[in-house]
Each structure stands twice: as structure tokens, then as C-alpha cells.
Amino acid sequence: MxxxxxxxxxxxxxxxxxxxxxxxxxxxxxxxxxxxxxxxxxxxxxxxxxxxxxxxxxxxxxxxxxxxxxxxxxxxxxxxxxxxxxxxxxxxxxxxxxxxxxxxxxxxxxxxxxxxxxxxxxxxxxxxxxGDYRVEYGRLHDYADEIKRSNPSTTCFVKVKRDEDCVQQFKRFYVCFDAIKKGYKAGCRPILGFDGCFLMGPCKGQLLCCVSKDDNNQMFPVTWGAVDIENKKNWKWFISTVKMDLGMETGASWTMVIDMQKGLDSAIVDELPNVEHRMCARHMVELG
Incomplete structure (x- = not known):
């Protein structure tokens, strides 16, 4: 044979x-x-x-x-x-x-x-x-550059930290496409919902997102990011970046819908002191 x-x-x-x-x-x-x-x-x-x-x-x-x-x-x-x-x-x-x-x-x-x-x-x-997620994480900078090249005026960046051996470790990733920013400003009300969830799989981490509602009362994703852990520092970074992208300044005439995320409420107070707060009705029912 x-x-x-x-x-x-x-x-x-x-x-x-x-x-x-x-x-x-x-x-x-x-x-x-x-x-x-x-x-x-x-x-x-x-x-x-x-x-x-x-x-x-x-x-x-x-x-x-x-x-x-x-x-x-x-x-x-x-x-x-x-x-x-x-x-x-x-x-x-x-x-x-x-x-x-x-x-x-x-x-x-x-x-x-x-x-x-x-x-x-x-x-x-x-x-x-x-695939090898270590190799994929090593190409995040290339991914961000390609997003900005193919989508001009898009906000996208990667932040890393170095350990004692000067090895780079993932810390934050953020993206807000220019088309989404323009669409939100043209057809959505000044109401934003913030939430986070666990990322499953070998890498773990947290997914932070910001959404709104369009004229048809449908969900409209505005921006999202990935962080290593959910805390006030990362929420404050995420909100400050959203604030710059959407031109929110101090948050006057804006409404935020949130739940009991770790550090989210205090981060909003620091970054958007004049914003109006609303609690997520679903979470209120679950907690009640």
C-alpha cells in the first residue's frame, strides 16, 4: 500500500x-x-x-x-x-x-x-x-489602523500596559464609527444607555457599550469598547471618550439610562455632572 x-x-x-x-x-x-x-x-x-x-x-x-x-x-x-x-x-x-x-x-x-x-x-x-488569541491580540494595533484607514474620522484606539518584563498586555479598546456618530446626531434623541457584560472564552474581560433609540424606536448602537476589568476608572475613561465623540460637554439636556454597574454611576457624576439620570426599568423589576 x-x-x-x-x-x-x-x-x-x-x-x-x-x-x-x-x-x-x-x-x-x-x-x-x-x-x-x-x-x-x-x-x-x-x-x-x-x-x-x-x-x-x-x-x-x-x-x-x-x-x-x-x-x-x-x-x-x-x-x-x-x-x-x-x-x-x-x-x-x-x-x-x-x-x-x-x-x-x-x-x-x-x-x-x-x-x-x-x-x-x-x-x-x-x-x-x-486561532491563537495571543497572536490576534498582538495585531490589535493593525486592526485599529485599518478601521481608521477604511472609515475616515472614526475614533478607534488601543491601550496597552507593560508588566515587569516589559511585555505588552491588553488594557482597553474603543471604537465609534463616523457613520454611526453622524447617524446618531441626525436621527436620535439625546438619550443614551450604558451597560457592560462579561466576555466569555479564553481571554475574558468586559464589554462596555453605549446604545440609543432611533426614530423607529429601534436599538441604535453608538459605541463600544473592551476593557480588562469593570471598575470606575474604566467606566470614567469610556464615558469621557463618548462625551468627546458626541460633543456632550457637561451633559446638560442629555439623559443617561443605567443600571447598577460597578462604578458607572459615580463615573457619570464626575464626567457629566449636569446629565439627567434614569434607572433601567428591567433591572428595577428584577431587584424589586
Whole structure:
């Protein structure tokens, strides 16, 4: 048999071990040669190597005789194999429980797999879907520059902080598109609602947003930002930036609708002393 690569050969060997329920060991396991044999003295043997002429991976030795018992535990059923085998299922159901992945392994592969292996498999699939968030955060400055280039007069910036080793860490991100600013000033009433929520996923943080209502009484997003933590300092920064974007000055003739966010009420008093306050009716009902 001929395979396009050693990775394809290893994948077929792993599937064979799952279907037959045999414990196989791969040694040596190199890019140019791979030997597969049974772990406990069975004569079954498979050896393949890279052919220099065709640059294909070819089976050179194969002994198909088995003298072993089936097993429902196999080291080849590792996190890489599970991630490849159940990739589509995990992508379609990112919130799948670890015990559910274990159940899938038992039902479709007849294999008992530990929680740690299943958790690593799920993390591999999720990581391949969202990418390396460290690299993505490192490109936030480029993202902000591209937003300002493609949307002139848009307010967008990134603020970072440095740790003791001078490594940059994310602190704040803010964006208010010029088209939204013009649309708000042209067709919305001077009423703004402020709120924040948790950002889920590996990065965490807080999403701060400012919204209003248009002439059709529909939700109109004005601006939003992301911060590392929700506190008075970050709310004060967010409100001061919104104030400059919309020309609110001291807040006279403006109305703010808020709930009991951490530090939001005191930040509004500091930045917009003349604004009129209103509480979110939904939160008042929930608290009542």
C-alpha cells in the first residue's frame, strides 16, 4: 500500500487499532520510517518507510497474523485522534460536555478514554477554530489602523500596559464609527444607555457599550469598547471618550439610562455632572 505522507499512514494505523480493538505501539516513529507492532508479543507487524524516488510512504513489511485479545483501552486513542475524529461534532456543539465526548468514544469507537484526554481534544478543536488569541491580540494595533484607514474620522484606539518584563498586555479598546456618530446626531434623541457584560472564552474581560433609540424606536448602537476589568476608572475613561465623540460637554439636556454597574454611576457624576439620570426599568423589576 502507498500513502501520500507519514501523517496519513499514522492516521490509518490509529483507525485500524480502534476498529480491531488492539493495542499497538509505534516505534520508531520518524518522518522517514515507522514500525508498528503489537504491544505484548503478538507476531503482527507493520513497517513502512519513505520511498526516495516517488516521495511516497510505502509499506515494506506486513505480517497480518494476530494472536491477541481485543481491548477497549488504547494509547493511540489520544487527544489528537479524538480531535480529528469528532472535529465536526465539537465545532457544531462547542459547549459539549467532557463526559459527552467520553460517551461518543464509547459508542462510536468502543473505547474508554479519560477526561483529561477528552478535554485536551476539545481544546485542540476550539483552538483551531478561534486561532491563537495571543497572536490576534498582538495585531490589535493593525486592526485599529485599518478601521481608521477604511472609515475616515472614526475614533478607534488601543491601550496597552507593560508588566515587569516589559511585555505588552491588553488594557482597553474603543471604537465609534463616523457613520454611526453622524447617524446618531441626525436621527436620535439625546438619550443614551450604558451597560457592560462579561466576555466569555479564553481571554475574558468586559464589554462596555453605549446604545440609543432611533426614530423607529429601534436599538441604535453608538459605541463600544473592551476593557480588562469593570471598575470606575474604566467606566470614567469610556464615558469621557463618548462625551468627546458626541460633543456632550457637561451633559446638560442629555439623559443617561443605567443600571447598577460597578462604578458607572459615580463615573457619570464626575464626567457629566449636569446629565439627567434614569434607572433601567428591567433591572428595577428584577431587584424589586
Amino acid at each position: 502507498i500513502f501520500n505522507s507519514v501523517d496519513e499512514f499514522r492516521e490509518v494505523v490509529s483507525k485500524y487499532a480502534m476498529v480491531r480493538g488492539v493495542k499497538l505501539t509505534i516505534r520508531p516513529n520518524e518522518r522517514k520510517r515507522v514500525r508498528v507492532k503489537y504491544k505484548e508479543g503478538c507476531p503482527w507487524l507493520l513497517f513502512g518507510s519513505l520511498d526516495r524516488k516517488s516521495n511516497k510512504f510505502i509499506i515494506k513489511t506486513y505480517n497480518s497474523v494476530h494472536k491477541c485479545y481485543k481491548s477497549n483501552r488504547n494509547r493511540l486513542c489520544n487527544s489528537k485522534f479524538i480531535a480529528r475524529h469528532f472535529r465536526e461534532r465539537i465545532l457544531s456543539q462547542p459547549e459539549i460536555k467532557i463526559r459527552e465526548i467520553q460517551q461518543l468514544c464509547r459508542e462510536s469507537l468502543n473505547m474508554f478514554v479519560g477526561k483529561t484526554v477528552c478535554r485536551r481534544a476539545k481544546n485542540k478543536v476550539i483552538a483551531s477554530m478561534i
